[in-house]
Amino acid sequence: MRFANILLMSALLMLPVTSQADSLEIPLGAQGDSQIALPVRGESRAAVLARFGLADAEHPAIGNPPIQRWDYREFSVYFEYDHVVDAVRQHLPVSPAPTTPAAPLPPKE
Numbered sequence: 001m002r003f004a005n006i007l008l009m010s011a012l013l014m015l016p017v018t019s020q021a022d023s024l025e026i027p028l029g030a031q032g033d034s035q036i037a038l039p040v041r042g043e044s045r046a047a048v049l050a051r052f053g054l055a056d057a058e059h060p061a062i063g064n065p066p067i068q069r070w071d072y073r074e075f076s077v078y079f080e081y082d083h084v085v086d087a088v089r090q091h092l093p094v095s096p097a098p099t100t101p102a103a104p105l106p107p108k109e
Contacts, residue, residue: 036074038087045082 039048048070055070055077062068067085070077078086 036089038075038089039077039084041084041086043084045079045084048077048084 039052052072055072057071059069059071061079065080068079070079073090075087075089077084078088
């Protein structure tokens with residue numbers, strides 16, 4: 001009898017457990033204007049400068065190999081030595097819909 005109880009408890013523990021969770025939706029189009037051309041991997045620093053002009057901000061190189069970031073208004077470019085390793089669009093936060101103020105509560109009696 002005891003073996004049957006242990007077997008039953010073991011079987012119950014192996015049943016799948018369901019859970020509930022909220023889902024988070026991240027819109028893919030919220031990562032900047034997809035029509036803007038970006039520098040491509042392997043492009044030289046001189047080619048990026050000629051194509052896009054001076055960056056709004058140039059961050060100093062850090063690490064080994066040295067990685068440097070140039071920030072433009074719409075995107076950032078990451079260089080390893082003198083070549084592009086990545087370019088990413090700036091996040092454009094979506095403003096929440098304007099809310100109307102709630103009506104004042106009636107006075108308490």
